[in-house]
Amino acid sequence: MALNIISNYAANVAHRNLSNSDEMATRSLTKLSSGTRVVSARDDAASMAIGARLNSQVEALKTATVNVGQANSMLQIADGGMSTINDVLTRMKTLAVQAASDNLSTTERGFLNDEFQALDAEVSRVADSTSFNGIQLLSGQxxxxxxxxxxxxxxxxxxxxxxxxxxxxxxxxxxxxxxxxxxxxxxxxxxxxxxxxxxxxxxxxxxxxxxxxxxxxxxxxxxxxxxxxxxxxxxxxxxxxxxxxxxxxxxxxxGPAALTYQIGAGNNAAVDRLTFNLTSVSSAALGVAALDVSTLAGAQAA
Structure with a gap:
């Protein structure tokens, strides 16, 4: 008796084509749902590598943006301290001009000098107390x-x-x-x-x-x-x-003589970093610590 092998070739072909179509539809739906053209390396290995590198750059730049915001906050604090010191120096200038006039007595000029010296101390106090994250910005560190x-x-x-x-x-x-x-x-x-x-x-x-x-x-x-x-x-x-x-x-x-912020994703100091030098704006550094307006000559010099 003869032995026969019976198979449905057309059904096998249809099944294979259906499986391929299902796989392609699944991959297409995956791309649509993720919003990316390359989901895995099998889609496009070169594009996958390029995309991964670009993604790392984007994430690094997002963090650099946070650093820029912190640098901006630091500058705002320093600017506030400088603005206060500017107001104090303006008042000291006003007192010096007032005390430089001969129409005042020694007692009256002494009253002006009392305020003048208090303002002088205030300059250094503001410089010493202006800080960001524990780092003094205006006192020479x-x-x-x-x-x-x-x-x-x-x-x-x-x-x-x-x-x-x-x-x-x-x-x-x-x-x-x-x-x-x-x-x-x-x-x-x-x-x-x-x-x-x-x-x-x-x-x-x-x-x-x-x-x-x-x-x-x-x-x-x-x-x-x-x-x-x-x-x-x-x-x-x-x-x-x-x-x-x-x-x-x-x-x-x-403390540090300068503050450096990483504002880029690379390691190029000239492009990816921003450095702020910290210098003293205390009373002595500004040259007003030794001034005195209790006398006419002192007021004129001030």
Whole structure:
């Protein structure tokens, strides 16, 4: 008996064509739904590579746009500080002109000089307090921190003092010495600047809710009059007085001389970066710190 193989060739051809048509329709729908001509490398490998590179450039430029916005914010803050200083200098000029007239007595000229000197101090204060993200923009970048080599043995990190922060407008100078005392009976901590007529401030830790710290807990104790903040950790011994080996020295620190913003997607410094130089516009830098309008000659010179 003969053996026959029976197949439906026409049906197989139709099935293959239907599968191909279904696959092509699926790929077309994928392109339509995604809005892209190249969905995968099988569509066009070269175009896929080009598109990926262009997409990375676009995303990088979006981030660069954010950097430009931050640079603009920084400039607005600096411009605000400069505008305030300009107003102060204009008033100082007005006072100098007024004091340069012979129709005023010595007493009256002294009143003008009092305001003049207060404005002179205001110039430096504005310059010191104009900052962006912790960076001073108008003060020549001279800030103050703690000399790590001059921290007393009783106020180190192991004793519960996790950090010392000095405000930019604290009015401290390099080599100021700050002493820390703590009375465990009253829970009062006192900071004293021994170089400035023993200027001190006390804080009751009970009043600010700092009575015990455990684990990774920390607490900030602010001494606003001195412009200093202490950060305590769980190693601080609330039941022990601090009376000796308890001082630290203030040290001058210098920040960046310029701020650089990445405004492009590449590594070309001339095209992809924007740099702003930071210079001092303090009273001394502007040349008005030594001026005095209490006398006719001084007012005329001013």
């Amino acid at each position: 001279t800030t103050f921190g703690v000399d790590p080599a001059a921290v007393g043995l009783a106020i180190e990190a192991a004793d519960g003092f996790a950090g010392f922060t000095i405000n930019s407008d604290a009015g401290l100078v390099a080599a100021d010495t700050i002493s820390i005392t703590f009375d465990n009976a009253t829970n009062i901590m006192t900071l004293t600047n021994t170089n400035q007529a023993n200027f001190s401030q006390s804080v009751d830790l009970d009043d600010i809710g700092v009575t015990a710290l455990t684990g990774a807990q920390t607490a900030d104790v602010e001494f606003g009059a001195l412009g200093i903040t202490l950060t305590l950790n769980s190693a601080f011994a609330f039941g022990t007085d601090i009376t000796g080996n308890n001082t630290f020295d203030v040290a001058a620190q210098t």
